[in-house]
Amino acid sequence: MGTPGNQLFSRSNVDVSNLQNIDTHFVQRNTKRSRERDCDCEQTLNMLTSRMEELISKLENKQEAIIMKQDEKFEKILGNFNNNITEVKQKNEEILASINFLSKQYDDLKAKLDSLEKDRNENQDYVLQLENKIENLERKFKSTSIEFRNVPVRKPETKDDLLKMVKDAGTSLNTTIETADIRDIFRISTKNPETKPVIVEFNSAIIKDKVIHASKTFNKSNKGTDKLNMKHLGLEGPTKPVFISESLTQKAKKLFFLARDFAKAHDFNFCWSSHGKIFLRKREGSPQFQINSETDLKKLIK
Numbered sequence: 001m002g003t004p005g006n007q008l009f010s011r012s013n014v015d016v017s018n019l020q021n022i023d024t025h026f027v028q029r030n031t032k033r034s035r036e037r038d039c040d041c042e043q044t045l046n047m048l049t050s051r052m053e054e055l056i057s058k059l060e061n062k063q064e065a066i067i068m069k070q071d072e073k074f075e076k077i078l079g080n081f082n083n084n085i086t087e088v089k090q091k092n093e094e095i096l097a098s099i100n101f102l103s104k105q106y107d108d109l110k111a112k113l114d115s116l117e118k119d120r121n122e123n124q125d126y127v128l129q130l131e132n133k134i135e136n137l138e139r140k141f142k143s144t145s146i147e148f149r150n151v152p153v154r155k156p157e158t159k160d161d162l163l164k165m166v167k168d169a170g171t172s173l174n175t176t177i178e179t180a181d182i183r184d185i186f187r188i189s190t191k192n193p194e195t196k197p198v199i200v201e202f203n204s205a206i207i208k209d210k211v212i213h214a215s216k217t218f219n220k221s222n223k224g225t226d227k228l229n230m231k232h233l234g235l236e237g238p239t240k241p242v243f244i245s246e247s248l249t250q251k252a253k254k255l256f257f258l259a260r261d262f263a264k265a266h267d268f269n270f271c272w273s274s275h276g277k278i279f280l281r282k283r284e285g286s287p288q289f290q291i292n293s294e295t296d297l298k299k300l301i302k
Contacts (some may be wrong), residue, residue, distance in 0.1 A: 139249055146199075148201050162185045175214040175217075255291060
């Protein structure tokens with residue numbers, strides 16, 4: 001056995017050796033644990049990396065599938081759209097062809113209508129010329145005739161009765177009328193059969209104008225109830241006024257009727273006929289207007 005000092009020293013030596021062994025063991029243990037932790041981290045990192053790669057792969061596959069699906073859908077839509085465009089184009093071409101056809105038909109029809117309108121206008125002008133010629137012929141034929149209106153019909157009544165009536169009228173008008181001056185005498189039908197007008201055809205327009213002038217002069221000289229009436233014609237019965245005027249054509253009669261109404265409505269004092277023509281005058285001494293148609297009456301309003 002040694003001394004206590006030696007024992008203490010030995011014990012210290014032993015302890016240092018043990019401490020060194022302990023430190024070495026601790027370092028080894030820590031190093032092992034560090035390696036184990038590094039290994040665990042590496043494994044975890046590898047697992048995470050693998051998982052992320054798997055997720056990314058799945059996402060890429062899913063995205064690719066979606067893109068492919070969208071591409072297919074887009075191609076289908078595009079195909080339908082192209083088909084629709086083709087159909088619309090075909091329909092547009094058909095519509096354009098129809099429009100061109102209708103346009104040509106319209107042009108042809110318009111040309112025919114223009115031709116018909118031209119023919120119609122030419123025919124109207126020709127008809128108007130014929131009407132004017134007929135009117136002039138009728139006017140010329142009636143240029144020697146006068147008309148007695150408001151003369152009651154006697155039953156029976158002969159041409160001799162009418163002839164005597166005209167001669168008596170001439171006597172009252174201070175105008176001699178001979179039988180030889182009269183070419184024909186007769187009544188014409190009207191709406192009122194009781195007072196059908198008496199037409200007297202003279203042998204000349206001179207005699208006709210003389211009788212009409214005498215009638216106007218007589219009525220101016222005998223105003224009131226003593227104007228030309230039945231008693232001046234040698235007729236019995238009520239004292240009814242009798243009117244003597246030119247014998248007008250149907251066209252002139254209608255125009256004369258319209259002119260008289262126009263004169264009353266627009267304050268024209270004079271409306272008369274002369275040689276088959278119609279005239280209007282506003283006042284004594286003012287200009288006279290010859291009325292050839294209804295248009296002439298309308299012009300006087302302006």
